[in-house]
Amino acid sequence: MSQQKQVMSGLRSIKRDFSSNPVPSSSQDSTPSSSQSGTRTLSGMEKRLRDIQAALDERAACTEKVLASYPSSQSGLSSSSSNSTLKRPATTHPEPANKRRQLPSSWNRDPPTAHTTQSRNTIGTVTPKTSSVPTKPGLVALSQEQTHILRLVEQGNSVFYTGSAGTGKSVLLREIIKTLKKRYSKVPDAIAVTASTGIAACNIGGVTIHSFAGIGLGIEDAEHLATKVKKNKKAMARWLRTKVLIIDEVSMVDGELFDKLARMGSFLRRHVEPFGGIQLVVTGDFFQLPPVNKGGQVKFAFEAEYWKQAIKNTFNLTQVFRQRDPEFVDMLNEMRFGRLTQKSIMKFKRLEREIDYEDGVSATELFPRREDVENSNRLRMSGIQGSHEHIYTASDGGVLYGTDQGTKMLANFMAPQQLKLKVGAQVMLIKNMDEFHVNGSMGTVVQFSDGTDWTAYPPPEEDGPKKPTSKGPAGNEKKPAGGMVWPVVEFLTSRRRILIQPEVWKVELPNGEIQVSRTQVPLILSWAMSIHKSQGQTLERVKVNLAKVFEKGQAYVALSRATSLEGLQVLHFDPAKVRALLSYIISRSFILFTGQGTSQGRRME
Numbered sequence: 067m068s069q070q071k072q073v074m075s076g077l078r079s080i081k082r083d084f085s086s087n088p089v090p091s092s093s094q095d096s097t098p099s100s101s102q103s104g105t106r107t108l109s110g111m112e113k114r115l116r117d118i119q120a121a122l123d124e125r126a127a128c129t130e131k132v133l134a135s136y137p138s139s140q141s142g143l144s145s146s147s148s149n150s151t152l153k154r155p156a157t158t159h160p161e162p163a164n165k166r167r168q169l170p171s172s173w174n175r176d177p178p179t180a181h182t183t184q185s186r187n188t189i190g191t192v193t194p195k196t197s198s199v200p201t202k203p204g205l206v207a208l209s210q211e212q213t214h215i216l217r218l219v220e221q222g223n224s225v226f227y228t229g230s231a232g233t234g235k236s237v238l239l240r241e242i243i244k245t246l247k248k249r250y251s252k253v254p255d256a257i258a259v260t261a262s263t264g265i266a267a268c269n270i271g272g273v274t275i276h277s278f279a280g281i282g283l284g285i286e287d288a289e290h291l292a293t294k295v296k297k298n299k300k301a302m303a304r305w306l307r308t309k310v311l312i313i314d315e316v317s318m319v320d321g322e323l324f325d326k327l328a329r330m331g332s333f334l335r336r337h338v339e340p341f342g343g344i345q346l347v348v349t350g351d352f353f354q355l356p357p358v359n360k361g362g363q364v365k366f367a368f369e370a371e372y373w374k375q376a377i378k379n380t381f382n383l384t385q386v387f388r389q390r391d392p393e394f395v396d397m398l399n400e401m402r403f404g405r406l407t408q409k410s411i412m413k414f415k416r417l418e419r420e421i422d423y424e425d426g427v428s429a430t431e432l433f434p435r436r437e438d439v440e441n442s443n444r445l446r447m448s449g450i451q452g453s454h455e456h457i458y459t460a461s462d463g464g465v466l467y468g469t470d471q472g473t474k475m476l477a478n479f480m481a482p483q484q485l486k487l488k489v490g491a492q493v494m495l496i497k498n499m500d501e502f503h504v505n506g507s508m509g510t511v512v513q514f515s516d517g518t519d520w521t522a523y524p525p526p527e528e529d530g531p532k533k534p535t536s537k538g539p540a541g542n543e544k545k546p547a548g549g550m551v552w553p554v555v556e557f558l559t560s561r562r563r564i565l566i567q568p569e570v571w572k573v574e575l576p577n578g579e580i581q582v583s584r585t586q587v588p589l590i591l592s593w594a595m596s597i598h599k600s601q602g603q604t605l606e607r608v609k610v611n612l613a614k615v616f617e618k619g620q621a622y623v624a625l626s627r628a629t630s631l632e633g634l635q636v637l638h639f640d641p642a643k644v645r646a647l648l649s650y651i652i653s654r655s656f657i658l659f660t661g662q663g664t665s666q667g668r669r670m671e
């Protein structure tokens with residue numbers, strides 16, 4: 067029975083009930099449950115929580131009204147419901163595919179499927195034609211709550227949706243972008259896809275919010291910035307033509323910046339509403355990485371003056387897809403909300419053990435600093451003896467190529483400028499290929515080949531003549547004279563050997579102008595990875611040394627990348643480390659918008 071239980075996270079309210087999830091006195095709890103508040107004198111903080119709860123209830127009621135107006139027959143789900151409350155889907159969700167937050171260029175070329183997302187193969191493999199290409203697991207059917215949000219966006223509503231790690235925010239965002247781009251296919255520049263940071267922007271094929279707005283560092287006040295934009299034809303055109311502004315990883319958007327953009331939009335578009343009436347689609351998890359603190363007090367976007375006015379619909383995705391073990395989901399949620407029970411603390415501490423992976427593919431160690439990542443990967447590479455090193459140098463381009471800005475943008479790509487590989491190197495795929503080989507899939511380089519004797523995957527014609535498949539044993543490198551050779555990777559989960567050829571990444575403005583592009587083999591060394599780059603990633607084997615984690619939110623981001631407790635090793639677990647961001651958020655009452663999460667998925671009623 068428990069295996070059938072859907073893994074849920076988060077509430078849409080603080081009206082939670084801890085009776086089935088008691089928090090012992092030893093827990094890290096600092097926020098009262100509302101059930102307690104009615105029975106004794108309320109503290110100042112409790113009163114504040116209660117007041118904001120009342121305000122939140124009002125807003126939720128408004129959102130529910132909008133939902134209720136949406137006809138259930140359009141949900142596209144078998145278990146559609148006209149009930150305004152977001153319900154748990156009636157059916158068990160399909161097998162989650164390991165995907166990371168990225169919108170590969172190949173994604174856009176997919177034929178549109180009704181509210182399903184499917185990655186597309188672009189790379190060769192040795193898989194013989196007879197092995198049928200599975201399609202089902204790769205089809206990610208949006209859950210009911212994801213579909214509701216998509217519908218609201220389609221109806222032109224400004225929306226902020228959040229959810230704990232692994233609740234499918236990125237999957238939904240990809241679908242929203244795809245749907246909107248299709249709808250506005252005849253209106254150039256209508257959809258602006260942006261994110262708070264370069265890395266996050268690259269992951270969704272967009273630009274940074276600064277870049278979109280044309281504000282440089284954005285230090286001046288809104289009036290000055292607007293005057294600056296007026297003198298910049300391209301930036302001005304973007305502001306005027308944009309119909310929908312998408313902002314991903316909003317937790318890292320500074321509240322002051324949000325207000326400046328809101329005001330700029332009003333000036334530039336001569337429209338009294340924040341952002342000049344542009345529809346907003348904002349997503350992120352405020353419990354993950356916060357805005358970069360430039361010395362002063364951090365102000366989150368939800369604390370911005372115009373936040374409430376700009377975004378009338380707030381949602382919390384509750385169904386966790388990344389982790390399927392309810393115990394792990396609960397542990398992560400306790401951590402997210404700073405309510406770690408003694409039991410969970412002990413459980414996390416027990417994850418210090420070494421894990422011996424018999425297949426030789428070790429866990430990806432997540433580090434806060436890039437230098438540690440590079441050193442770790444370099445050390446492991448140099449430990450591989452007797453194998454020739456292949457160096458792949460990226461081919462870069464775009465209108466900003468060669469400028470400082472362009473160089474910074476290129477540095478945000480997951481794909482490195484120079485990729486050094488050997489037979490035996492542990493790698494991670496950084497593009498989606500098919501349902502089993504996705505961004506985040508781990509494997510080992512087993513040989514290099516020019517690809518002449520490899521079949522395409524999936525085969526172009528089911529009944530066509532079979533081409534010979536490469537059967538080179540691991541380590542048997544083929545180097546045809548004068549030709550390029552590409553790495554062949556044996557993937558951990560599928561056990562398939564796939565020839566990996568270059569792919570293209572682009573930073574593109576809404577008008578289609580390519581700011582920078584990079585063509586590179588879509589692999590990175592994966593013995594180690596930075597926590598920043600891991601954000602949005604789904605990893606089966608993860609190792610984190612919490613003694614090295616220093617930034618707020620990093621511990622939660624790092625640990626929540628793992629799909630299971632079995633594949634997670636945690637060194638120096640310290641509950642204090644994971645509390646840091648929470649105290650930030652609680653002090654700003656954001657918890658009220660997200661609530662307590664459990665595997666049961668309690669919601670606002």
Ligand SMILES: Nc1ncnc2c1ncn2[C@@H]1O[C@H](COP(=O)(O)OP(=O)(O)OP(=O)(O)O)[C@@H](O)[C@H]1O
Pocket residue numbers: 159160161162163164165166167206207208209212229230231232233234235236237238351387388601602603604626
């Ligand atoms: N509707 C769905 N059905 C099945 N699997 C899904 C669905 N939505 C998301 N997933 C899967 O869940 C995993 C996590 O999804 P995703 O990366 O979108 O979550 P997220 O909320 O963006 O996480 P994070 O905040 O940690 O980046 C992925 O493997 C994704 O394929």
